[in-house]
Amino acid sequence: MSIKRVLDLFCGAGGAAMGYYRAFGPDVEIVGVDHKPQPHYPFTFIQADALEFMRDGRGDGFDFYHASPPCQVYSVTAPLAGTGHRGQIEETRDLLRVTGKPHVIENVPGAPLDNPLMLCGTMFGLRIIRHRLFEVWPTPIWFPPAPCCHNGKATSANTAARHGGIGNPGFEHGFDFITVCGHSFPAEDGQVAMDIDWMNRDELAQAIPPAYTEWIGRRILETERAAP
Numbered sequence: 001m002s003i004k005r006v007l008d009l010f011c012g013a014g015g016a017a018m019g020y021y022r023a024f025g026p027d028v029e030i031v032g033v034d035h036k037p038q039p040h041y042p043f044t045f046i047q048a049d050a051l052e053f054m055r056d057g058r059g060d061g062f063d064f065y066h067a068s069p070p071c072q073v074y075s076v077t078a079p080l081a082g083t084g085h086r087g088q089i090e091e092t093r094d095l096l097r098v099t100g101k102p103h104v105i106e107n108v109p110g111a112p113l114d115n116p117l118m119l120c121g122t123m124f125g126l127r128i129i130r131h132r133l134f135e136v137w138p139t140p141i142w143f144p145p146a147p148c149c150h151n152g153k154a155t156s157a158n159t160a161a162r163h164g165g166i167g168n169p170g171f172e173h174g175f176d177f178i179t180v181c182g183h184s185f186p187a188e189d190g191q192v193a194m195d196i197d198w199m200n201r202d203e204l205a206q207a208i209p210p211a212y213t214e215w216i217g218r219r220i221l222e223t224e225r226a227a228p
Contacts, residue, residue, distance in 0.1 A: 002063070003024045003028060003063045003064045003220075003221070004027070004028060004029060004063055005028070005029045005031070005061065005062045005063050005064070006020050006024065006028055006029070006030045006031070006062060006063065006064045006065070006066065007031050007033065007059055007062040007064075007065050007066070008020075008030060008031065008032040008033065008043075008066050008067075009033050009050040009053070009054070009059075009065065009066065009067040009068070009069075009092070010033070010034060010050050010067055010068045010069050010070065011032030011033060011034045011038065011041060011045070011068070012034060012038065012041075012068065012203065012206050012207055013038055013040045013041055013198070013199045013203035013206070013207055014032060014038070014040070014041045014042045014043065014198075014199075014207075015194070015196060015199075015207035015208045015209060015210055015213075016066050016068060016106065016207075016208055016210070016212070016213045017030050017032055017041070017042065017043055017066070017213075018042060018196070018210040018213075018214075019208075019209075019210035019211065019212060019213025019214035019215075019216070019217060020064070020066065020213050020214070020217045021042075021043070022210060022214040022217075023213070023214045023215075023216075023217025023218045023220075023221065024064075024217055024221070029043075029044070030043040030044065031043065031044045031045075031046060031062075032044065032045045032046070033045075033046050033047075033048050033050045033053050033059075034047065034048075034050065035047065035048065035049050035050070040198050040199055040200070040203060042198060050067070050069075050092075051088065051091060051092065051095065054095040054096075055095065059095075059099070060099070062099075062101065063101060063102075064101060064102055064103065064220075065096050065099065065101060065102075065103035065104070066103065066104045066105075066106070066213065067092045067096065067103065067104070067105050067106070068105075068106045068107065068208075069087070069088040069089050069092050069105070069107065070087075070088060071107050071108040071111065087111075087112070089105060089107060089111060089112055089113065090112070092105060093105060093114075093135075096137070097137070102136075102137060102138060102139075102220060102224075103137055104134055104135065104136050104137075104213070104216060105134070105135040105137075106132055106133065106134050106135075106208065106212075106213075107132070107133050108131075108132065108133065109131050109132075109133060111133055113133050113134075113135040114135050114137075114140075115135065115136075115140040115142075116133035116134060116135050117133065117134045117135075117136060117140070117141045117142070117143075117144060117216075118131055118132070118133055118134075118144065119131070119132055119134065119144055119212045119215070120132075120144075120148045121177075121193065121194070121209050121211070122148050122149040122150060122177070123144050123145050123146045123147070123148060123149070124145065124146075124209070124211040124212075124215070126193055126194065126195060126209055126211060127171070127176065127177050127178065127192070127193040128177060128178055128179065128180065128190075128193035128194055128209065129148075129150060129154050129177050129178075129179050130179065130180065130194075130208065130209065131148075132208050132212060134212070134216060136216065136219075136220070139220075139223050141216065141219050145215055150177070151176075152175075152176025152177055153174065153175050153176050153177070154175060154176065154177035154178065154179060155169045155170065155175050155177070155178045155179055155184070155185060168184055168185055168186045169184070169185070170185055170186040170188075170189035171186075171189050171192075172186075177193070178190065178193050180193075180194070180204050180205045180207075181205070185201070186201075187200060187201035187204065190204040190205075191204065194207065194208075194209040194210075195209055195210060195211060196209065196210065
C-alpha cells in the first residue's frame with residue numbers, strides 16, 4: 001500500500017501530523033481539519049467540524065486517517081472541570097470504518113478505544129510523561145517500543161505550590177521530566193521535551209509528540225509490506 005494522502009481530524013496544531021510526515025515521507029499530502037483556527041499547523045489546514053467534514057463526503061479519497069476527538073469527557077480531571085463535552089469517539093470510529101481505509105484514533109487513558117496501544121514520551125527517550133492511547137485499525141499494534149521509564153523527578157500541575165511558589169517549574173529547577181497538563185510549564189521546555197518547535201504553550205498542552213505517530217506510521221507501513 002502506498003500512503004499518499006492523510007486526513008488528520010481534530011488536528012490541533014499538528015503534533016500527530018508531523019509524526020506521519022516523518023514516517024510516510026516528504027511526498028505525502030497531509031490535510032488537517034479542526035473547528036478552531038490553527039495558524040501554526042504545518043500542513044494544509046481546513047477550519048471545519050471534523051465529523052461534519054466526514055459526513056458530507058469531504059473526507060473521501062484519502063489513503064489514511066488519524067483522529068484525536070475531544071478528550072475532556074474521558075480525562076481524570078473531567079469531574080473537577082465540570083466539562084459538558086460529549087464523547088465523540090464512537091461516531092468518529094463509525095465514520096472512519098465506513099471508508100475501509102487504515103486509521104488511528106488517539107485519546108487519553110480511560111477513553112473507550114478498541115484494543116488500544118499506550119505510548120509515553122519516555123519510551124522514546126523524550127523528557128515528557130504523557131500517556132496516550134491509540135486504536136489502530138485494521139491491524140492493532142499490541143506492543144510499545146519500550147517500557148515507560150519514569151525514573152527521576154517530574155513536574156506536575158501542582159508542583160509550583162510544593163516548590164516554593166515556582167510559577168512554571170521546568171528543567172532549570174532540577175526536574176528530569178515535565179508534564180504539560182495545566183499549562184504550568186515553560187514553553188521552551190515543552191518544545192524540547194516534545195520535540196516540537198512550532199507551537200506555543202497552549203498548543204503544546206493539547207498536542208502529542210510526533211515520535212508517537214512516527215513510530216506507529218512506520219509499523220503500519222511494515223505491516224502492509226509484509227501482507228501477502
